[in-house]
Amino acid sequence: MVHQPPSGARDLLPLDVAQKISIERRLQQVFHRWGYHRIITSTLERLETLMAGGAIDRSTLIQLQDAEDGELGLRPELTASIARAAAMRMAGTRWQPFRLYYNANVFRKGPDTGSGGQQEFYQAGVELLGAGGTVADAEVLLLLSECLQSLEIDEWHLVLGEAGLTARLLEPFPPNVRQKVRGAIANLDRITLETLPLSTELRERALLLFDLRGRPEEVLPIVAKLDLDLSQQSALNNLKSAIELLHQCQSKIPHLKSHIHLDLSLIQTFDYYTGIVFEVVSSSKTGQRVLGQGGRYDQLLGLFDPQGQNSPGIGFCLNIEDLHQVLLTEGQLPSQTPASDWLVVAQTPEASAAAFAYARKLRDSTHLVRVEIDLESRETEEAAREYARDRRIAQIAWVNAEGLPTIETVN
Numbered sequence: 325m326v327h328q329p330p331s332g333a334r335d336l337l338p339l340d341v342a343q344k345i346s347i348e349r350r351l352q353q354v355f356h357r358w359g360y361h362r363i364i365t366s367t368l369e370r371l372e373t374l375m376a377g378g379a380i381d382r383s384t385l386i387q388l389q390d391a392e393d394g395e396l397g398l399r400p401e402l403t404a405s406i407a408r409a410a411a412m413r414m415a416g417t418r419w420q421p422f423r424l425y426y427n428a429n430v431f432r433k434g435p436d437t438g439s440g441g442q443q444e445f446y447q448a449g450v451e452l453l454g455a456g457g458t459v460a461d462a463e464v465l466l467l468l469s470e471c472l473q474s475l476e477i478d479e480w481h482l483v484l485g486e487a488g489l490t491a492r493l494l495e496p497f498p499p500n501v502r503q504k505v506r507g508a509i510a511n512l513d514r515i516t517l518e519t520l521p522l523s524t525e526l527r528e529r530a531l532l533l534f535d536l537r538g539r540p541e542e543v544l545p546i547v548a549k550l551d552l553d554l555s556q557q558s559a560l561n562n563l564k565s566a567i568e569l570l571h572q573c574q575s576k577i578p579h580l581k582s583h584i585h586l587d588l589s590l591i592q593t594f595d596y597y598t599g600i601v602f603e604v605v606s607s608s609k610t611g612q613r614v615l616g617q618g619g620r621y622d623q624l625l626g627l628f629d630p631q632g633q634n635s636p637g638i639g640f641c642l643n644i645e646d647l648h649q650v651l652l653t654e655g656q657l658p659s660q661t662p663a664s665d666w667l668v669v670a671q672t673p674e675a676s677a678a679a680f681a682y683a684r685k686l687r688d689s690t691h692l693v694r695v696e697i698d699l700e701s702r703e704t705e706e707a708a709r710e711y712a713r714d715r716r717i718a719q720i721a722w723v724n725a726e727g728l729p730t731i732e733t734v735n
């Protein structure tokens with residue numbers, strides 16, 4: 325019988341893992357430097373948690389049935405789980421805001437989950453909970469650019485939108501066509517907008533919304549000319565302030581590069597966003613790729629809080645597989661797993677215990693020393709040398725029964 329993994333499942337072999345860890349380590353260092361602490365939440369959640377606030381469509385969830393807990397699902401993302409954990413377990417603690425980061429696998433099914441029907445993905449991201457306003461928005465966006473900088477990804481831009489403003493600009497459309505207008509704008513489908521059954525006024529509005537993307541200095545004046553009510557005006561002002569602060573920071577932090585594209589038709593997969601939303605898009609040799617996404621969600625924590633008390637939140641995640649692809653084509657990831665530093669060979673069967681003892685001594689160092697024991701009883705010493713050369717092992721320690729080593733440099 326051949327044991328296949330389930331469709332969409334993927335095993336990561338040691339080189340894949342070494343490459344993945346090299347990405348995650350660099351991100352983790354940035355998260356730590358900004359004062360974020362790691363949170364680990366459950367892979368399994370109740371369906372109602374995963375779908376809270378209309379976060380995700382049930383059809384994209386991998387579901388399980390449990391006799392005691394009812395309907396469960398594998399998490400498709402972490403924001404809802406972290407909001408649940410923070411609202412239920414950390415509420416009332418005095419150290420708000422919470423700066424949390426994660427590095428975890430997520431599961432999604434459906435045609436839009438990427439190549440090869442993949443269902444399991446890895447994400448690293450942050451959630452800044454309990455802080456609203458422009459400075460918190462800017463912190464998260466600057467942290468995001470520092471992550472990309474730490475990975476030495478140069479060719480990328482930030483697509484910035486405002487979920488609240490976009491939703492309100494879509495309000496005049498009758499509910500039965502609103503979703504279609506929204507979808508056509510998000511999918512750059514001008515033809516649908518031109519053929520949908522809309523009044524002349526609404527069609528003009530739809531086409532205007534369609535064009536609300538480009539450089540901030542081009543788009544913002546057009547939006548400002550729209551007939552905006554107070555809440556739309558305040559959403560627009562938030563967006564402007566965030567962009568201004570980002571520009572100011574960039575002029576003070578020279579290595580911080582990010583090209584901002586404003587896109588008021590940017591609509592994210594998850595429905596809990598209430599403020600700025602963004603995507604990081606790479607434009608490297610491999611074509612355009614969404615490397616990460618996020619946004620502000622100021623109504624989500626209240627859904628989980630036992631008293632229904634609301635608290636603002638903002639965060640992003642980086643998609644490890646997409647980063648991996650980009651960095652791989654740019655030759656920026658390890659091409660081999662690390663070699664051992666030492667091969668310890670027992671010269672006779674009686675020397676085995678002495679060889680283990682000597683290997684232990686070598687490993688006992690403040691820096692990492694990789695030591696492997698030769699497990700073969702080889703015919704000749706040359707066979708052991710050959711093994712070491714093949715595996716890029718730097719040195720051999722030949723150990724005799726008295727525990728005395730003879731050191732030989734091979735590579």
Ligand SMILES: N[C@@H](Cc1c[nH]c[nH+]1)C(=O)O
Pocket residue numbers: 400401402403449450451594617618619620638639640641
């Ligand atoms: N959880 C979102 C990203 C995000 C983090 N925080 C806010 N948004 C996603 O998987 O797309």
